[in-house]
Amino acid sequence: MDEDRQATFGSDGSLDTETPPEAREGTTDWGEPKGDGETDGGYNRYDVSSLLQKAVRRSDEEVAAWAAWELARSGYAWNLWDRLHLYVVEDLRAGQDVALLVERYETLATERWDPQSWKGRLCAIHAALACARAQSSREASNADEFFRNAAAARAEVRGTDEDPAVDFPVADLDPDGPYDVIFDKHTAEGSRRDRGEGFFKRFGARVGPEGEDAQSARWQRLNMALSDVEYDEAELDHAVEPVDPEHRWEDPVTFEDEGGDGGADRSESGADGGGS
Structure with a gap:
């Protein structure tokens, strides 16, 4: 399981799911032979690896830079880059460009240069600093854990009259329910309801809550005007109206013929109207 990946404590018999070989060759900074899992500075590389992720998570730039440097110079570049890539999906707010930077720095450090070299170490420091300066968030990890707990709670009361302790945010996806708008031509139920391009x-x-920009809205209105489905002005306006941020899924259907396309459909066969 993914949750087991961080259950790695050291070289004293603890579980280790990371398989690359230990970088034992060489000596510590004071000339003593390095032990398994030991860094050049005499630290346990598991501890430094954990420190690296906690430092970038807490935006401690100096500690993150040092931890990255220590791992890189000690022959644990694979551990460094694995940990930074884990950070960008586990501890980073979605949409941060640093995820792409980490990939680029790793390519430079490991494919163009020796990861233990001066250039390789600079890449390690750059990547760690970029991560520490990015906006940290446990949103993806928290969401994953909540969804798993909700799934277990739903399964526990399956077949009984009890409600789950927690439920998915969408509960049941039923036609005529809160998410009725999803049942359009891209679903079997929507097709049965004759909800084609017009619907x-x-x-x-529709998008929101920012809505379409002026150019995109203009193109949408023109596309609808040129469609085989006829729309009146109110329908054109509604199609490009921003979604209400307080009621994202409430889309009042006030046009004629709620179930079908509304208006005269001159020839809907072959009209795709874009993605779902």
Whole structure:
């Protein structure tokens, strides 16, 4: 399981799921032979690896830079880059560009240069500093754990009259429920309800809460005007109206013929109208 990846404590018999060989060759800074899992500075590389991730998570730039440098110079570059890549998916707010930077720094350090060399160590420091300066968040990890707990809670009461202690944010996806708008031509239920391009354009393709910019809205209105489905002005306006941030899924259907496309459909066969 993914959760086991961090259950690595050292070279004293603890579980180690990371398989690359130990960088034992050479001596410590004071000339003593290095032990298994020991860094040049005499630290346990598991401890330094954990320190690296905690430092970038807490935005401690200096400690993160040192930990990256210590791992890189000691022959544990693979551990360093594995930990930084784990950070960008476990502890980083989604959308941060640093995820791409880490990949680039690793390529430079490991494919163009020796990861233990001066250039390789600079790449390690750069990557650690970039991560420490990024916006940390446990949102993905917290979401994953919550969804797993909710799945277990739902399964526990399956077949009984009890409600789960916690549930998925969408509960049950039923037509005519809170998420009715998803049942358009891209789903079997939507097709059964004759919700074709007209329904999708008016409801399913709306964005928010920022809404379309002026150019995108202009293109959407032109596409609808040129479509085989006829739309009135109110329908054109609604299609590009921003979604209400307080009621993202409430999309009041006030147009004629709620179930179908509304208006006259001159020829809907072959009209795709974009993605789902």
